[in-house]
Amino acid sequence: MKLEIASRPKERGTAGTKVKLIANFLEITFKFPDVEMHNLEVRQQKNEAKKREKGEVFSKMSEDKVFGPNPPAYDGSVIYSRKRLCDGKGREHEVVLASDGSSKRYRATIEHIRTFKLKPMQEYIKEISTQRWDETIQTSLRILNSFLNTTPHAKYQTFNKAIFPPVKNKAFLPGGIELLKGYCQKIRPGWGRLFANVDIYATTCYPSMPVVEIIPRILSKKKDDLIKGLDAEDIKIINKFFRDVRIKTIYRTQPNKEYKVQRISSHSADDEYFRIRGERKNITKYYQEWGMNLQYPKLPCIVIKEKRPEDCHIPLEFCAISPGQKYPIDKLSRIQRQSMIEQTVIAPSTRFSVIKKAIDNYFKHQSDPALRSIGMEVSPEFSEVDGRVLDPPKITTSDKFAKSAYLQPAHLKDWVVYVFDKEVPMEHIDTRINILIEVLTEKGMTATRPRTLISENPQGNLKYIFGKVSKNPPQLIVCIIPKRANGGSTLYPEIKEICSTDLGIPTQAIIGMNMRDKQRWKQICYNLALKINTKLGGTNVKLAENELNFKSEKYIVFGADVFHPGDMDKKRGHPSVAAICASMDKDVTKYFARYSINLKLKNEMIEDIRDMAIDLLEQYRKRNNYLPDHIIFYRDGVAEGQFKNVLDEELKPLYAELERYYKGHKQETPKLTYIIVQKRHHARPSEEENADKNGNCKPGTIVDSVIVVPQHFTFFLQSHTALRGTARPAYYHVILNGGEFTADEMQNLTNKLCYLSARCNTPISLVTPVHYAHNIANLVKHFVKYDEQQPQKAKPGRGRQSVPSTFPEHAKNASCPAAASNIENKMHFV
Structure with missing residues (x-):
C-alpha cells in the first residue's frame, strides 16, 4: 500500500438534503507576489531585547515610517515585505521607547534572509493541483497570517494570537481569575481561493490590578475584611495564586519597579522583621519612617525574588499585578471551567453579529496598511456555503x-x-x-x-x-x-x-x-x-441492519487520542498519554482499550501505536475467530503541520507491523483507512433558514466545498445538537483511503458512528471511538508517575552565541499502571 495523503474522490458527495449556509469566512483577493524575509535583531546596550520589546521597537519603526508609507508584517522575529529593506550589509536604526516617564534606547539591526515565493500556495488551492501540503505551504501561511495580524496585534493586547480590546467592566471567574473575551483571525486555504476565518475567542489571565483589590475575589471576602488580616488557610490560597507572578510596585519612592513573587509571607507586616545595615526593623514601622502609613498592616507581605541572601518584603497594598500575564486554562478547576462556559456561551446569530462588529471596529481590513502593502483585499461579508443534511440512521431497540x-x-x-x-x-x-x-x-x-x-x-x-x-x-x-x-x-x-x-x-x-x-x-x-x-457488559442500542457500510464483512474501527499536559507540567517533565480503543463486534458497540505514555516530551505522535494496535487486533481475533480485512482508524489531536509526521512516525511503522502480524497468520495485509479528526478550529457554519430551535445547523450537516481545499479528502460534519451556544463541527481529514470510500460513503459512515456512544442517547459531536479514546487519555493522565525535572539555566554569551534555557526532552522514570487483567477487556472507561 502506498502511504501518501489521500486525494478527494472525483465524485462529489450528494447524499442528504441541500441547505444554504453562511460561514465566518471572509474571501480574500490576492495575487501571490514574492515576499522578502528579513531578520530583526534588537539590543539594549549589550543585552538582547525581550520578544515584547522587539514588537514595540518594530511598531515604533513602522510609526516613524522607517519602512515607508505602508509598513511590512512582523511575526515576532522575522519581517516580511514586498521590497528588500536593506542591502547585503544590513541596516541599523536607533529607536527610543518612552514608558512611565522614562525612556530606553535600542539598536535595531535588519538583515535580509531570502526571497520567498508564494506561488506554491496559489497552486495548492487550485481544483486540479499536484502541490501537496509541505513546509512551503506552512511557511506561506505563517507569512500571510503575519500580514493579516500585524496591525491589530500592534494596537491591542494579545494572547495566543488573539486580540483583546479594552473593556469597561472586567469579567472574572471564581478565585479571582480574569476572563478575557476577544477575537481571532486566521488565513485558511479554500476551494480555489483564500479566506480569513474570523471568530470570537476567550482566555484567562492574571488581572492587572492592585493586589488588595484582587485578594477579596480570590478568597470570596469583602475588602473591608482585609483590615483584620488573613488566617493560615487564606495565606495558603493566595500563596498558590501569586507564586511566580510578576508584580510592580505602586508606592511613590519606587513606582512601577517589577519583581517576580517568590511567596507570600506567613506573618503580617506588623509582625514581620528584616535587617538593614545590621539593624532589625519592623516592616510597618520602616514604611512609616518613609511617610507611608499602611492601611492594611495586618496583611502579609509579598516576598520577591532578588539577587540577595536575605528576603525582601513588600506590603501587599504597595503591589499590583503586572499586565499581560496568561493564566493557564489547564489550571482551571471544574467550577472555574463551568463559569467560563456560562460566560462565553453565545447563540449563532449573536455570535455572527459580534464577529461582524469586530471586523468593522477592530480588524478594519479595508484600511489595514500591512494588508495594503502586500496587496491583500479581504471581503467584509461572510461567505455563503452549500451544505447537505444527512438522514439520521435507524436505531434498533x-x-x-x-x-x-x-x-x-x-x-x-x-x-x-x-x-x-x-x-x-x-x-x-x-x-x-x-x-x-x-x-x-x-x-x-x-x-x-x-x-x-x-x-x-x-x-x-x-x-x-x-x-x-x-x-x-x-x-x-x-x-x-x-x-x-x-x-x-x-x-x-x-x-x-x-x-x-x-x-x-x-x-x-x-x-x-x-x-x-x-x-x-x-x-x-x-x-x-x-x-x-x-x-457491566450490556448494550444500550445499536444501529439497524445494513446501516453501517464498511465495504467489508470483516472490519474493525479504531479510535486514538493523545493527552498533552500544560506548559508548566511539560517543563517539569510530565509525559503525554496516548489512548487507543477498538471495536470488537459487528455492531461496533463493544470496545476494548489500551493506553501508554510517550517518553519523548512534546511528542505529538503515539510512540507505542504498533504494540497497542496489534494487542487489540489479537483480542479481536480471539473473540471473533478471524482477523478483519479492513481497518478504519480515527485519530484525534493532530494539526495539518503534523500530517507528514503521522505518515512517517505512526502509519509506516503501524503498516509494517500489520504486514508482519498478518503474514504470521497467513493472511493478506488489511486495507487501512485512516482519518484525522480536528475540533480545535474556528469554522462556524450557520443556517439562517430551517435551523434548529437554538439557531444551529441540524445534526448531520455536511460542508465539503468552498471553505475546504479541493484536492484533499476533507469535510466538516456537525453531527450533534448543541443544547445552547454555537455548535462546533468536527473537521475530518481522510489521510489514507485504503477502503476506496466515496465521499458519500465516508461521510455517512462517520455520521452514523456518532450515534453509538454508550454515554449518550443522542448523537455526539465526533465519532464514538475517538470520544472513548479522549475519555481514556484524560482519565489515565492522573495515573502517570514521573520524576520532576528542572530546565537547564541559560548559558551566558553574546548575541546569537547565547544559549537559551532548555527544557527536558525525555520523561524521567515515567510509568503508568496498566488496567487489571480482569477489567482491561471490559468497557470500564465509559
Whole structure:
C-alpha cells in the first residue's frame, strides 16, 4: 500500500438534503507576489531585547515610517515585505521607547534572509493541483497570517494570537481569575481561493490590578475584611495564586519597579522583621519612617525574588499585578471551567453579529496598511456555503422488553456504595439509591439493593477502604463524592486508579450535590444507567441492519487520542498519554482499550501505536475467530503541520507491523483507512433558514466545498445538537483511503458512528471511538508517575552565541499502571 495523503474522490458527495449556509469566512483577493524575509535583531546596550520589546521597537519603526508609507508584517522575529529593506550589509536604526516617564534606547539591526515565493500556495488551492501540503505551504501561511495580524496585534493586547480590546467592566471567574473575551483571525486555504476565518475567542489571565483589590475575589471576602488580616488557610490560597507572578510596585519612592513573587509571607507586616545595615526593623514601622502609613498592616507581605541572601518584603497594598500575564486554562478547576462556559456561551446569530462588529471596529481590513502593502483585499461579508443534511440512521431497540428498555440489559446483583460526601445524609442517599434502582429496572436491568452502603472519610486511605471488598469483589463500586475534596483535588482520579489498576472492579462516581433535587436526580439516573449497563457488559442500542457500510464483512474501527499536559507540567517533565480503543463486534458497540505514555516530551505522535494496535487486533481475533480485512482508524489531536509526521512516525511503522502480524497468520495485509479528526478550529457554519430551535445547523450537516481545499479528502460534519451556544463541527481529514470510500460513503459512515456512544442517547459531536479514546487519555493522565525535572539555566554569551534555557526532552522514570487483567477487556472507561 502506498502511504501518501489521500486525494478527494472525483465524485462529489450528494447524499442528504441541500441547505444554504453562511460561514465566518471572509474571501480574500490576492495575487501571490514574492515576499522578502528579513531578520530583526534588537539590543539594549549589550543585552538582547525581550520578544515584547522587539514588537514595540518594530511598531515604533513602522510609526516613524522607517519602512515607508505602508509598513511590512512582523511575526515576532522575522519581517516580511514586498521590497528588500536593506542591502547585503544590513541596516541599523536607533529607536527610543518612552514608558512611565522614562525612556530606553535600542539598536535595531535588519538583515535580509531570502526571497520567498508564494506561488506554491496559489497552486495548492487550485481544483486540479499536484502541490501537496509541505513546509512551503506552512511557511506561506505563517507569512500571510503575519500580514493579516500585524496591525491589530500592534494596537491591542494579545494572547495566543488573539486580540483583546479594552473593556469597561472586567469579567472574572471564581478565585479571582480574569476572563478575557476577544477575537481571532486566521488565513485558511479554500476551494480555489483564500479566506480569513474570523471568530470570537476567550482566555484567562492574571488581572492587572492592585493586589488588595484582587485578594477579596480570590478568597470570596469583602475588602473591608482585609483590615483584620488573613488566617493560615487564606495565606495558603493566595500563596498558590501569586507564586511566580510578576508584580510592580505602586508606592511613590519606587513606582512601577517589577519583581517576580517568590511567596507570600506567613506573618503580617506588623509582625514581620528584616535587617538593614545590621539593624532589625519592623516592616510597618520602616514604611512609616518613609511617610507611608499602611492601611492594611495586618496583611502579609509579598516576598520577591532578588539577587540577595536575605528576603525582601513588600506590603501587599504597595503591589499590583503586572499586565499581560496568561493564566493557564489547564489550571482551571471544574467550577472555574463551568463559569467560563456560562460566560462565553453565545447563540449563532449573536455570535455572527459580534464577529461582524469586530471586523468593522477592530480588524478594519479595508484600511489595514500591512494588508495594503502586500496587496491583500479581504471581503467584509461572510461567505455563503452549500451544505447537505444527512438522514439520521435507524436505531434498533429492544424487542424482548419494554420499548424504553436497553437492547441487552445487564444484571446488577452485587454492588457496593461508598459515601465520601459528608454533607449528604445517609437516609437521603438511601431514597435516592431506590430511585436509581427503579430507573435501572425500567431499562430492563435486574437490579437488587446494594450489598452495603458505607459512609467513609474522604481523607481516608482508599486502598484500605476498597481493599475490604477485594476478597469478595462486587460487580460495581459506586462512590458518592463531594465536589472538591483532599485539599482541592477530586477523589475521582484516585478512585479510578485503585479500582481499575489494582482491584479490577468497575466504578461509577456520583457528585453528592446532584442527589439533592429529586426531580433532577431522576434525570441524572437515566444518564448513570447508560454507563452502568455498559460497564457491566450490556448494550444500550445499536444501529439497524445494513446501516453501517464498511465495504467489508470483516472490519474493525479504531479510535486514538493523545493527552498533552500544560506548559508548566511539560517543563517539569510530565509525559503525554496516548489512548487507543477498538471495536470488537459487528455492531461496533463493544470496545476494548489500551493506553501508554510517550517518553519523548512534546511528542505529538503515539510512540507505542504498533504494540497497542496489534494487542487489540489479537483480542479481536480471539473473540471473533478471524482477523478483519479492513481497518478504519480515527485519530484525534493532530494539526495539518503534523500530517507528514503521522505518515512517517505512526502509519509506516503501524503498516509494517500489520504486514508482519498478518503474514504470521497467513493472511493478506488489511486495507487501512485512516482519518484525522480536528475540533480545535474556528469554522462556524450557520443556517439562517430551517435551523434548529437554538439557531444551529441540524445534526448531520455536511460542508465539503468552498471553505475546504479541493484536492484533499476533507469535510466538516456537525453531527450533534448543541443544547445552547454555537455548535462546533468536527473537521475530518481522510489521510489514507485504503477502503476506496466515496465521499458519500465516508461521510455517512462517520455520521452514523456518532450515534453509538454508550454515554449518550443522542448523537455526539465526533465519532464514538475517538470520544472513548479522549475519555481514556484524560482519565489515565492522573495515573502517570514521573520524576520532576528542572530546565537547564541559560548559558551566558553574546548575541546569537547565547544559549537559551532548555527544557527536558525525555520523561524521567515515567510509568503508568496498566488496567487489571480482569477489567482491561471490559468497557470500564465509559
